[in-house]
Amino acid sequence: MKILGTTALAGALLAASFAFAPAPAMAGKADDTLNAAFALEPEALDTYKIAGREGLILARHIYDGLLYKDLDTGEIKPALAKAWRFVDPMTMEFDLREGVTFHNGAKFTADDVVYTLTTVLDPAYGTRFRIAIDWIDKVEKVSDFKVRIKMAKPFAGAVEMLADALPIYPAAYFKEVGSAGMAAKPVGTGPYKLTEMTPGIRYAFERFDGHYAGSPKGKPAIGKIVVRTIPELNTQFAELMAGKLDWTWRIPPDQAARLASRVQIVNGPIMRISYIGMTVTGKGKDYPTKNLKVRQAINHAVNREAIVKAFAGGASQVLNSACNPKQFGCAQDVTKYAYDPAKAKALLAEAGFANGVDIEMVFAAMPRPVAEAIASDLGKVGIRVTLNEQQYAAGVQKWRAGELPAFFTNWGSYGTGDVAFIISNFFGGGADDLVQDKEVMELVNAADTSQDRALREANYAKALKKIADQAYWLPMYDFNINYGLSKDLTFKPHPDEFARWWLSSWK
């Protein structure tokens, strides 16, 4: 429905009409209900089967993990586990919290941890992202309130994953109803319990009064939450203006500026970045991007500052490294390619393309105007781009098959603040790595499997430096999100794109 969202005429009229709108009512403050809206339908609320952010946000209100990451401090805090330690480099041990109750009244014990993790480890279960769990070999019960996780491989992101990404289900209930049952009637230990659901359409939550004392999520201030799907952004704005909505997100920069006088707009940076990947191996195809000078020319030719200013707005910034500066290990001491069309032309001539060169660029999950601006910049130095917009799935399939010289898209690192979740995917030798630089692969692999933070940092830095030197990517910019809020609501955005309504309150 992009065509609807961007229809200028209707948008302009709607914006103009805001001037006549009455002041928003109290929205949900009067009945202590936070009314939120997503444009996309949330998925099944079995966390292990979710790929989309909307469903994951709801799930984090229902479930808790063994650990919790305080994004404000970066500190990993105890959650369902009150303490944890490495018994040996491949074994983690957890002391579990006593006196925790699930929404259905069941008591939380080691059995819940063992059953949940063992079940979702089974490939037949169909856990959506293996990266979250494939580092676990097995989970053992030591006593009623002590478990051990044996690792299948060294994995630096293990602790990150245990912090909320692997929620614990009530074993007896989960055994009885399975994944479909958890999706239909989810039961967790989280700060809110689901009271009503029309799948994809409407979700109602109530604060769980039995939520365990000492939870790092704290006691929620708001009693009820209702989340609806409203696909059309202009309709969301109308609801916001009329005071029927308290929370919405992903508001385009121009619309946010128009709305700012009527509602509360909060902007925050996120972990997602946009980039142009360039095929170096080519799998038999003779792409111009195999040539270092062409790749360097591309890096110099695009006026990223201007593009960020025109299209991204807010807290977005131009990137130089192939990662997000907010991530651990995202070294910034790398070769920088300033906007320099003359140099780009010279490099192109040196590469043997004095008369210019033709290149196809597929873009997916990125706005067309941005892709067109890039193509226009490249065209100015003689790189004639054939733009081709595709669905992400179709684009990535072609990329993996080595059928694209350049792919312009974005990557969210699972919202995780560690470069392991980006450069190992694109430069670690896997299916998405069309560079296959042996030296980079070795550095990334060594960093990914070590627990030594200094060593990891050093190896990632070397890898990122080489990636920039070789201009394997054109890192574009990081994203920011505009949230539209009722003036009565306090809400703090976080860079991992997880809305934490348990931290919200009424003014």
Added chain:
Amino acid sequence: MLPFLARRLIVAALVALAVSAVAFGLMFVSGDPAVVLAGQAGRAQDVELIRQAYGLDRPIPLQFLSWIGNAFAGNFGTSLYFNLPVAPIIAERLSVTLVLGSAAFLLALVVAVPLGILASLKPGGTIDRIALMLAVLGQAIPSFWLGLILIVIFGVWYGLVPISGTESWQGYILPVVVLNYYAMPALMRLTRAGMIDVLTADYIRTARAKGASQPRVLLVHALRNAVLPLVSLAAVQFGLMLSGSIVIESVFAINGLGRLAWESLLRSDLPVVQAIILILSLIYVTLTTAADLINAWLDPRLRSA
């Protein structure tokens, strides 16, 4: 009449089956469903596991046969996206679409037919010009634009009706009006054209000469013949409304069948898409068959066709 009916029903069932088969194949042509399901953060190895877990690695004809076999047994499978049975999800959305589509269609008929008749009485007259202007506007104004304008006026400024959703019956008011305005012009024009055509016919002159009253001439003699093409068009229009107007459902956040079909296509939720295609093709063939039957009843000459 009976052989005619039997022939039509057999053709209808075959069409529904053929449409389902073609749609099934097309979903695979348009991209690998496993990649779509894996999402934007899905790695190549996630895609492989999904392919196996959901049986997407089996030959496509085999997948279709097992799906159609289950569908005939009343089992539409489990939605890959919601991890819940397909039937209740579709039932929920279909009921919303049925209410919206039927109400808008009835309103369109109630407005279009009398307006068409009135306009036909004096072609070029004031009523005719007003009716044609309304029709032109209805065809020219994009429905999402009209929807947003009505939302601003009646939802935001005056707060008379809900802006979105169908949690109360008032939520249907604006979408029904917009959907009706989208369907009305063609119905009105066809009624008008048909009536103008018929009113100059010899049998109308004869009826008038025999002293039949104006309402009797219009409604009994003229309308029965003028309405024949209208029935066919109405069947298609009604079908369109029941397949859901994605645009209107999006603007008013009505989670009907149209949006479910669109979203499910984008996220490659095969079981849901297949069930919707089967249901919609059945609705279409039922409606067009019904239109043929009504026309055959109205005009006995068509029965031998």
